[in-house]
Amino acid sequence: MQQEYEHGGAVDKISRQTGKENLLDFSANINPKGLSKSVRQAIENNIDNIIHYPDVEMMELKNKISSSYDIAAEDIIVGNGAVELIYILCHVLQPKKVLLTAPAFSEYERAAQSVNAQITYCNLLEKNNFELSLASLIVALKEQDILFLCNPNNPTGTLLETQDLTMIVEHAEANGCFVVIDESFMDFIANSEEFSAKPLLKNNHNLFVLHSLTKFFALPGLRLGFGACHDKEVVKRMQLSKDPWNVNVLAQKAGLAALNDNTYQRRSRNYMRSEINYLYEELLQQKKIKVYKPSVNYILINIQDSGMTASEFKDKMLDKGIIIRDCSNYPGLSEFFIRVAVRTRDENDVLLEAIEEILS
Ligand SMILES: Cc1ncc(COP(=O)(O)O)c(C=O)c1O
Structure with a gap:
């Protein structure tokens, strides 16, 4: 039998499972500027x-x-x-x-x-x-x-x-x-x-x-x-x-x-460049995680030193209304990897605060 594959972005499914609404989705890597x-x-x-x-x-x-x-x-x-x-x-x-x-x-x-x-x-x-x-x-x-x-x-x-x-x-x-x-x-x-x-x-x-x-x-x-x-x-x-x-x-x-829409394209690239750097630099300040250098709008993180698995970490983030990608089902990654998307400054700050609280 074929294995089931999980992807990021399953907001509706997770809402149904948890009964939670207004979840912040950091599991799908979508331009946070939204529709032009x-x-x-x-x-x-x-x-x-x-x-x-x-x-x-x-x-x-x-x-x-x-x-x-x-x-x-x-x-x-x-x-x-x-x-x-x-x-x-x-x-x-x-x-x-x-x-x-x-x-x-x-x-x-x-x-x-x-x-x-x-x-x-x-x-x-x-x-x-x-x-x-x-x-x-x-x-x-x-x-x-x-x-x-x-x-x-x-x-x-x-x-x-x-x-x-x-x-x-x-x-x-x-x-x-x-x-x-x-x-x-x-x-x-x-x-x-x-x-x-x-x-x-x-x-x-x-x-x-x-x-x-x-x-x-x-x-x-x-x-x-x-x-x-x-x-x-x-x-x-x-x-x-x-x-x-x-x-x-x-x-x-x-x-x-x-x-x-060249304006949307230019603005998106400019915005993302600085926001990717911001989120990366802020994540680097966190102890107990190893952050991989991003090239685009998502960041891979190893959380092994936190003492939690990605699945446990994901659940703790979900308690705070945030969806992240548990990467343990990727061939080639252990159960300690998560991925977060880069979103707007306000959303990224919410993510950073939640990560800091969980790690402290
Ligand atoms: C590397 C890569 N290629 C393709 C896709 C799928 O793109 P689309 O939404 O256009 O089917 C994804 C979606 O996550 C992806 O990560």
Whole structure:
């Protein structure tokens, strides 16, 4: 039987279980600026259009994604969230062997299991601050069909540079291995051109770059993401394997408005940069926890020295009305890891106070 996977953001479920309302959610990594005004307006303006089926070609949205991320429009496939595309890709490529780094986002594992692939893990070691060993990865990808990489990595926040990715993708190609690079948190990074694999698409047919639009644009309940691959056959087979109306009318219009809103994007990045530093620096002042340096809007913490497990810590935070992510179900992490999102200054201060009280 397949194992159940837990994710952050299960606010309704936790409310039902605990009877608590108005919980502060630090378990999902969503832009705390919330919906941009223009996205809200686009949704309101298009509400009457939900009496029609969505545009199956999504050309307007694809063209906007193409110009925003400098990817050829014909290489793009749009999904009902990025996660949908992970499943469609596995369904289409039918890998027998899948290589995952651990810890990483759990849906790669679940999608691989859904097509009965054999999974191998390349462990990111705590003693190396969870930095990927390129040498180990290169050895491990021999005889693999698909490698999944998450960059920036969730939950560790570790980041690979484009030049490392180039090397990985080329080694994979030489070994007949397809590479999926998940850049779902890349929009939070100002100098993303140093880390993104999107420029590699043109020259590497064995590369699929995945990108969620639900994190940075705060649309997880609406669902929107895209992927890109320069292998026309892969994109075509994915198009043919999906629900033709997978991206609803409002999500298409919201995506267009979001990508057109440069002010929201600039303000969000500026705000997040200082707030990430603030929360990180304040957490470093706490004794009995080890805080890993974040690159984007979430922070991994080892609480072993507190004498509590992540599950106990999570329950204590919940008593204070705060949801955090217990990371003990990530392969490659012990029962002492938690992850917190970076939110608004007021919310971050509430989180810090709660952590201080629990640790004192
Ligand atoms: C690394 C990563 N990729 C993809 C997703 C899912 O994105 P979406 O909401 O677009 O399906 C998540 C959600 O937590 C994630 O952490």
